[in-house]
Amino acid sequence: MAAMLFAFAVSCLHADPLPSWNSTAPKKAIMEFVEKVTTSGSAEYVQPSDRIAVFDNDGTLWSEQPAYFQLFFAIDRIKALAPKHPEWQTEEPFASLLKGDVKAALAGGDKALFDIVMATHAGLTTEEFEKVVTEWMATAKHPQSGKPFNSMVYQPMLELLAYLRANQFKTFIVSGGGIEFMRPWAEKTYGIPPEQVVGSSGGLKYEVRDGTPVLVKTPELVLNDDNVGKPVGIQRHIGRRPIAAFGNSDGDYQMLEWTTAGNGPRFGLIVHHTDAEREYAYDRDSHIGKLSKGLDAAKTKGWTVVSMKEDWNTIYPSP
Amino acid sequence: MAAMLFAFAVSCLHADPLPSWNSTAPKKAIMEFVEKVTTSGSAEYVQPSDRIAVFDNDGTLWSEQPAYFQLFFAIDRIKALAPKHPEWQTEEPFASLLKGDVKAALAGGDKALFDIVMATHAGLTTEEFEKVVTEWMATAKHPQSGKPFNSMVYQPMLELLAYLRANQFKTFIVSGGGIEFMRPWAEKTYGIPPEQVVGSSGGLKYEVRDGTPVLVKTPELVLNDDNVGKPVGIQRHIGRRPIAAFGNSDGDYQMLEWTTAGNGPRFGLIVHHTDAEREYAYDRDSHIGKLSKGLDAAKTKGWTVVSMKEDWNTIYPSP
Numbered sequence: 001m002a003a004m005l006f007a008f009a010v011s012c013l014h015a016d017p018l019p020s021w022n023s024t025a026p027k028k029a030i031m032e033f034v035e036k037v038t039t040s041g042s043a044e045y046v047q048p049s050d051r052i053a054v055f056d057n058d059g060t061l062w063s064e065q066p067a068y069f070q071l072f073f074a075i076d077r078i079k080a081l082a083p084k085h086p087e088w089q090t091e092e093p094f095a096s097l098l099k100g101d102v103k104a105a106l107a108g109g110d111k112a113l114f115d116i117v118m119a120t121h122a123g124l125t126t127e128e129f130e131k132v133v134t135e136w137m138a139t140a141k142h143p144q145s146g147k148p149f150n151s152m153v154y155q156p157m158l159e160l161l162a163y164l165r166a167n168q169f170k171t172f173i174v175s176g177g178g179i180e181f182m183r184p185w186a187e188k189t190y191g192i193p194p195e196q197v198v199g200s201s202g203g204l205k206y207e208v209r210d211g212t213p214v215l216v217k218t219p220e221l222v223l224n225d226d227n228v229g230k231p232v233g234i235q236r237h238i239g240r241r242p243i244a245a246f247g248n249s250d251g252d253y254q255m256l257e258w259t260t261a262g263n264g265p266r267f268g269l270i271v272h273h274t275d276a277e278r279e280y281a282y283d284r285d286s287h288i289g290k291l292s293k294g295l296d297a298a299k300t301k302g303w304t305v306v307s308m309k310e311d312w313n314t315i316y317p318s319p
Numbered sequence: 320m321a322a323m324l325f326a327f328a329v330s331c332l333h334a335d336p337l338p339s340w341n342s343t344a345p346k347k348a349i350m351e352f353v354e355k356v357t358t359s360g361s362a363e364y365v366q367p368s369d370r371i372a373v374f375d376n377d378g379t380l381w382s383e384q385p386a387y388f389q390l391f392f393a394i395d396r397i398k399a400l401a402p403k404h405p406e407w408q409t410e411e412p413f414a415s416l417l418k419g420d421v422k423a424a425l426a427g428g429d430k431a432l433f434d435i436v437m438a439t440h441a442g443l444t445t446e447e448f449e450k451v452v453t454e455w456m457a458t459a460k461h462p463q464s465g466k467p468f469n470s471m472v473y474q475p476m477l478e479l480l481a482y483l484r485a486n487q488f489k490t491f492i493v494s495g496g497g498i499e500f501m502r503p504w505a506e507k508t509y510g511i512p513p514e515q516v517v518g519s520s521g522g523l524k525y526e527v528r529d530g531t532p533v534l535v536k537t538p539e540l541v542l543n544d545d546n547v548g549k550p551v552g553i554q555r556h557i558g559r560r561p562i563a564a565f566g567n568s569d570g571d572y573q574m575l576e577w578t579t580a581g582n583g584p585r586f587g588l589i590v591h592h593t594d595a596e597r598e599y600a601y602d603r604d605s606h607i608g609k610l611s612k613g614l615d616a617a618k619t620k621g622w623t624v625v626s627m628k629e630d631w632n633t634i635y636p637s638p
Binding site: 126187212258261 | 368489498499506512513520523524531532534548550551554558573576577
């Protein structure tokens with residue numbers, strides 16, 4: 001019995017925590033960093049409460065092509081709400097969306113995107129919105145893969161999240177995506193609870209309706225959690241500087257910069273989309289998830305760049 | 320040896336987790352609630368991840384008389400900064416403050432308070448501000464007790480925080496006070512880490528100064544975390560409804576209302592300041608920590624009211 005237990009313990013100690021990562025430089029860098037900060041007595045030991053790790057979502061934890069998944073949600077909402085909004089038949093960006101012409105709808109740039117998100121996200125109570133997101137996630141399918149959107153998460157990143165948590169890291173999402181769009185499924189999908197999700201945030205208004213208190217989503221932008229907004233979101237929600245940051249696009253540049261400029265051991269990592277066959281390949285010229293500045297800076301900043309094609313032996317979890 | 324261990328285990332099981340609480344109704348109500356939601360198999364069992372408890376700070380975890388402690392901090396900052404602001408000698412509310420006339424300074428109402436807070440809190444980087452708060456907390460003394468401000472915390476509430484955490488609750492501060500004013504000392508004083516502190520929040524701006532990234536505090540109000548702002552702050556930061564809320568003034572009314580209106584077992588508690596001898600006695604007519612609406616509603620809402628005089632055998636921790 002004792003021998004069996006011992007054998008089991010030894011096999012546990014030697015189990016690979018990152019089996020979907022090839023034995024290339026990024027995996028080695030991650031594991032060296034984690035061992036360094038968790039070895040008590042080492043000069044680079046970091047106490048558990050300071051082991052904060054932040055993850056971008058779109059393109060870092062799940063796919064983001066051919067468009068941000070939240071945009072597909074918004075389009076489905078526009079279609080569902082259209083009968084109540086006859087004016088959308090002629091008003092942009094809604095008219096183009098209802099005709100199925102996403103490209104024309106988005107020709108209006110950030111303003112068009114903002115209008116789409118606000119029209120589909122505001123007005124509901126937080127509980128109504130949570131229900132709408134949960135139902136959509138359970139039924140909607142990605143237009144190219146035909147799979148549920150929350151199955152298009154990266155298996156290597158799921159392993160990384162679990163590995164960090166097993167080493168007493170607290171893992172947070174810090175995403176340009178909507179905070180209330182991510183919270184309903186982030187715990188089940190990533191093991192990240194609602195209070196550890198940071199994202200772009202709209203307004204909220206407290207009301208008592210027929211004796212029942214509700215929080216109503218209002219059409220303001222309280223935090224644009226992208227670019228320079230990411231360190232702001234980190235400070236506002238977490239209140240201390242992370243020691244590790246994981247991103248994939250130039251929208252993550254300041255989050256990586258802020259994280260890795262701190263004192264003591266730091267880790268920055270960029271997921272580079274290089275696998276047209278198993279996922280998508282894009283970087284400097286992409287309209288979504290553009291990665292140019294980050295790719296140039298990675299070497300001087302000491303950030304690890306992961307090539308999905310070379311460094312990951314698996315992309316998505318097996319169904 | 321086994322007998323000793325057994326005796327130790329039994330004594331642990333019977334140790335009183337709330338020794339500073341008298342054996343009156345509030346203590347009984349707290350312990351019944353905690354036992355109910357933590358007994359697996361019971362109809363009112365709540366899974367650990369949903370055991371969210373929120374605490375007001377001023378008047379609930381520490382004293383708030385004769386003025387909010389953060390105001391003493393702001394006044395000390397005004398004095399320290401005055402040499403750089405000759406205009407404050409004639410400009411209100413600063414002129415009165417510098418003459419030591421707090422009452423005249425605050426005659427300007429919320430606008431005066433806002434000006435004082437912004438003048439003393441904005442302009443610094445988050446790291447500079449943290450240093451200023453930490454130094455002040457280590458040296459400043461309460462004008463009446465002569466004690467450090469963070470020693471004027473309530474021993475019964477420290478026991479309650481520890482008791483809830485021992486029962487797998489996650490404890491949060493949700494305070495009208497400044498989020499960055501509380502974070503530097505909340506972990507050491509209350510065991511509440513920065514990411515579990517919600518408070519009134521100013522603006523933040525990300526800048527790179529001579530190659531070093533900083534977050535600069537700006538003079539805007541992003542969240543007024545009081546009254547209807549408390550449920551908003553809870554949703555923004557925590558993203559789910561707490562099952563227990565602890566407050567002391569009408570500024571906590573909506574937080575208590577929002578928390579206890581949820582489905583399943585809920586707990587709301589109001590600390591009533593009834594002890595002029597050991598602390599302060601005030602409620603309906605107080606200019607600080609006014610408690611009137613909450614006192615009227617407690618019975619119909621099922622909120623527990625703690626009389627500091629009757630229900631607590633100790634107020635402050637022994638030095």
